[in-house]
Amino acid sequence: MILVTGGAGFIGGNFVLDWLKNPASEGVINLDKLTYAGNLATLDSLKDDPRHIFVHGDIGDKELVTRLLKEHQPRAIVNFAAESHVDRSIHGPAEFVTTNIVGTFNLLECAREYWNGLDAAGKERFRFHHVSTDEVYGSLSLTDPAFTEKNSYEPNSPYSASKAASDHLVRAWFHTYGFPVVTTNCSNNYGPYHFPEKLIPLVILNALNSKPLPIYGDGQQIRDWLYVGDHCSAIREVLAKGKLGETYNIGGWNEKANIDVVKTICRILDELKPRADGKSYVEQITFVKDRPGHDRRYAIDASKVERELGWRPAETFDTGIRKTVQWYLDNPVWIDGVVSGSYRDWLQKQYN
Template sequence: MQTFLVTGGLGFIGANFILKARKQKLANIINIDKLTYAANPLTLAELQDDSGYNFVRGDIGDIDLVIKILEQYQPDAIINFAAESHVDRSILSPIDFIQTNVVGTFQLLEASIAYWQNLSSLKRASFRFLHISTDEVYGSLSPTDPAFREDTPYAPNSPYAASKAGSDHLVRAYYHTYGLPTVTTNCSNNYGPCQFPEKLIPLMILNALNGKPLPIYGDGQNVRDWLYVEDHCDAIYLVLQQSSIGETYNVGGNNEQDNLTVVKKICEILDELVPQPGLSRSELVTFVKDRPGHDRRYAIDCSKIKRDLGWEPKESFESGLLKTIQWYLNNPNWVEQVQSGNYQNWIAKNYGDRK
């Protein structure tokens, strides 16, 4: 069985990938995560007695620690999920994003190439460094623009997007300059179980359940492509096993939705599953001041990964959204643990002055 070093494996997408890898016995997992605000150890609690899973608390920017982990566990691949990922937080504190997404990725690449160069010829040939990135590096689209392709020029508009663009460029450079066998995926907006509730869908689910306002930026017409996280994890594993080195793949859900429509669908499902007499949850929708530089539309053309590797998403937006809502309804302990005082303070800071 292969061994993967997963960075940021207590974050949303990384944790879902680890659960898939262990449940399906795809690989043994070494998880390095520095346990920031968005990490919840409950997400992977079911793996505490799994001998094929090992957790190391640490930062990808700590090159000595990463080298030590690589030498100890001898992984067959590194999957880099570790990132600061919330646009609103990047506007309030961009330095954290530069430090983790740019400097951290650089240090991880340095450790990886030192490890890779000392492998046997057979292991060197099969080793992969898979970098998980975002469609936000491509900038914003008008309603009539074609969807992002892998050759779409980068045009990031937020500190978050710029930091991810920087990390993408570093990964590309380490392949072309040093020969490190890298692959990059750029995904659209993920949603699903275990997502930290500062992001749109879990925030709206939990606010609607608690009768709180549902804050929507601007006119609510910003459009995103929505990718169910389990579909994304399937794509990641397929790319890791079958992609040629140096490739980039866009991964999308083929589900463009504007924010207001997303929130209204959440309200409709909750009104059906958990009715509250006398209240239609769509009445809680509150339009708030837009965030600076808010990209109008993202859309992903994922025809390349379908053509090359045979991947396409399985979930429709409706089926994925229903599964997501049911997960949050069924896991109140997880929700309670992540909604700490720090989280509540951030919500107040981000939304409190937008009315």
């Protein structure tokens, strides 16, 4: 089996679904704290799959993590567990330090103790895959080359600083203890099951509900966009073939300004779900005050993972964003549960 942390969140949930889509895949122990962005409804299709074992808990709970490792003897850990929203980190950085730094430290220590107890073959087989972000590298100008794995870390928000710290811990555990780690730093993900606080799902849902489409500043902040299904396939490749101690940047080769992303969504919605008044959703765009310390540009150079492991994204931004918009149109039940908070009511009743 493998242990996946944060497997009820956006990227982690997509990874678990993708992993178990193959009937021959190993089972998954899915450990998730179920914060506001964790949603078991994402995993509804796995209810009757005996290969999926969900555990409600925190990576910071040493006793729980130790017990799970001892009981299930996973051959790998894939760590998605993190607080990840920049805006929330600005208003409440403490949770980001607790989960992203202290939680990762605890997970590493529990995993290292478990790994030390394995036989030679088990040690050779075991992997700890740490999933991180391109935001640890800081911001780029319009003319700077894209981030490579050799870029210095220059985080600019409490979120990115906490992820940078976790990356450093993972690196140190490899160099100090010989603990078998790999790290991936990804660009902005988008796709199904995305909690509607991030740009793309927020714009889709606001558009459909006749609400303003908020754009920070002038909307010219540039991001590299990675379809979440492509990210999942990249993690599979790195987990299977990545060199121990190495970092791999995972990107979509899709640099887009925020305003262009929003206008693309509006054009697709104009086609697939036209407004009743016949006007374009573009008219709902509203520019709002920029957030503090807003990085201007991120761009990932994903040449290394292609060169060494043969991975390249299958989706262009045009194909991926169309799939994403269509998914939100086709899944109103999941969306209603998130927006109304009913999934939180169920959680409170279930785990009271």
